[in-house]
Amino acid sequence: MDKTFPDLASAVAGIADGMTVMIGGFGGSGAPIELIHALIDRFLATGHPKALTVVNNNAGNGHVGLAALIEAGMVAKLICSFPRSADPVVFTEAYLAGKIELELVPQGTLAERIRAGGAGIPAFYTPTSFGTDLAKGKPVEVFEGRSYVQERWLKADYALVKAHVGDTLGNLTYRMAARNFNPLMCMAAATTIVQVSQIVAPGGLDPEVIITPGIFVQGVVAVPDAAQEEALNRANAVYPEVTA
Amino acid sequence: MKLSATQIAWRAAQDIADSSYVNLGIGFPEMVARFQPPGREAIFHTENGILGFGAAPAPGAEDWDLINAGKKAVTIKPGTAFFHHADSFAMVRGGHLDVAILGAYEVAETGDLANWSTGPKGVPAVGGAMDLVHGAKRVAVITDHVTKDGKPKLVKRCTLPLTGVACVTRVYSSHAVIDIVDGHFVLREKLPDLSYDDLQSLTGATLHLDGPVADLIAPEL
Numbered sequence: 001m002d003k004t005f006p007d008l009a010s011a012v013a014g015i016a017d018g019m020t021v022m023i024g025g026f027g028g029s030g031a032p033i034e035l036i037h038a039l040i041d042r043f044l045a046t047g048h049p050k051a052l053t054v055v056n057n058n059a060g061n062g063h064v065g066l067a068a069l070i071e072a073g074m075v076a077k078l079i080c081s082f083p084r085s086a087d088p089v090v091f092t093e094a095y096l097a098g099k100i101e102l103e104l105v106p107q108g109t110l111a112e113r114i115r116a117g118g119a120g121i122p123a124f125y126t127p128t129s130f131g132t133d134l135a136k137g138k139p140v141e142v143f144e145g146r147s148y149v150q151e152r153w154l155k156a157d158y159a160l161v162k163a164h165v166g167d168t169l170g171n172l173t174y175r176m177a178a179r180n181f182n183p184l185m186c187m188a189a190a191t192t193i194v195q196v197s198q199i200v201a202p203g204g205l206d207p208e209v210i211i212t213p214g215i216f217v218q219g220v221v222a223v224p225d226a227a228q229e230e231a232l233n234r235a236n237a238v239y240p241e242v243t244a
Numbered sequence: 245m246k247l248s249a250t251q252i253a254w255r256a257a258q259d260i261a262d263s264s265y266v267n268l269g270i271g272f273p274e275m276v277a278r279f280q281p282p283g284r285e286a287i288f289h290t291e292n293g294i295l296g297f298g299a300a301p302a303p304g305a306e307d308w309d310l311i312n313a314g315k316k317a318v319t320i321k322p323g324t325a326f327f328h329h330a331d332s333f334a335m336v337r338g339g340h341l342d343v344a345i346l347g348a349y350e351v352a353e354t355g356d357l358a359n360w361s362t363g364p365k366g367v368p369a370v371g372g373a374m375d376l377v378h379g380a381k382r383v384a385v386i387t388d389h390v391t392k393d394g395k396p397k398l399v400k401r402c403t404l405p406l407t408g409v410a411c412v413t414r415v416y417s418s419h420a421v422i423d424i425v426d427g428h429f430v431l432r433e434k435l436p437d438l439s440y441d442d443l444q445s446l447t448g449a450t451l452h453l454d455g456p457v458a459d460l461i462a463p464e465l
């Protein structure tokens with residue numbers, strides 16, 4: 001078994017119009033910038049994929065990564081908890097112009113909905129959002145005297161994820177707080193594509209340090225020296241680069 | 245005279261016991277971490293998957309895989325632990341945090357909190373606020389006592405969209421320390437040169453008395 005893709009373009013080739021795509025990361029940490037940019041490259045060359053539903057904690061920052069995906073016009077709907085950032089102009093303008101739909105989900109509920117999707121649990125009850133606008137229309141139950149809101153699982157056609165080191169079987173480690181939503185999204189997508197800084201042979205990872213077991217991963221692609229969204233934004237980077 | 249934001253943060257920090265697990269909301273509440281009393285060490289939780297993180301690194305030494313919920317760079321220190329988002333919010337909702345300290349637009353005498361939306365205009369964003377108000381053993385708010393145009397922020401019922409129902413247990417304001425007990429504001433501390441009547445006039449619901457009211461005094465910071 002070898003889940004390695006030779007390059008980014010082939011890794012994202014299966015994503016089609018209208019699909020739901022989970023994109024890992026919290027802000028820039030753990031965001032698979034190169035996979036996102038490869039998807040934009042395909043769209044610019046072929047016009048596909050478009051009308052995507054994207055699941056991410058945020059809504060992009062600056063003009064790279066998720067913000068660039070939105071700016072390219074590829075995203076019809078965003079499911080997220082916090083569509084603000086240091087420079088949220090791309091999402092804000094698209095949202096206020098009615099060009100993108102927003103489903104706002106409390107952050108812990110978003111995480112648990114994704115986890116539930118990956119774990120085969122169609123619904124669960126949480127105290128979060130009870131009595132608020134975000135609970136409107138959702139069933140409520142009382143357990144041990146407290147009220148809880150029913151939330152549904154969240155699944156995806158694809159997940160685009162950034163991990164640290166992976167092996168050819170898709171076993172993954174993560175680096176510091178870049179873990180965040182990534183292991184959950186690996187579980188919740190029919191096809192999970194992971195960019196890693198390095199791919200090793202089976203046995204190259206200590207089984208004790210593996211956070212995502214390879215059963216949740218369908219493809220790995222090596223991206224040594226991956227960009228950090230924060231560093232790109234501090235350099236005022238724009239994707240795709242504007243050519244004179 | 246009233247407490248500055250820094251002094252409010254200092255006052256809230258005095259109530260954090262040694263070895264507490266604490267989440268500080270992004271923005272103003274992050275300041276509480278600077279005022280841990282000597283001899284006490286709290287362990288700070290951040291929603292994006294770190295327990296026991298350290299102070300900000302020197303400029304230029306940032307590692308962008310190591311940030312807090314406000315997307316600011318932090319550091320690790322002996323005892324730091326990393327985890328994914330589902331585990332992080334299990335710590336929140338599961339009752340494992342001792343204290344959460346949050347900002348507020350409005351707090352009602354019922355303990356209802358409004359701190360995520362000022363209304364239907366613009367782009368709505370909630371983040372972890374609705375999760376953080378559930379599960380921590382104490383949910384404290386730090387806030388100015390009144391809005392910029394002088395209206396009470398401590399009210400009978402919130403008018404802005406709620407973050408949570410009956411969730412706040414204590415308010416540290418620029419003028420007072422107030423507990424929320426059985427749907428009432430109970431005054432614990434007030435600025436020494438402010439009369440009860442004057443404080444009541446700045447407050448949108450009745451301030452109940454249940455024992456002595458201490459002076460609210462913070463050092464110059």
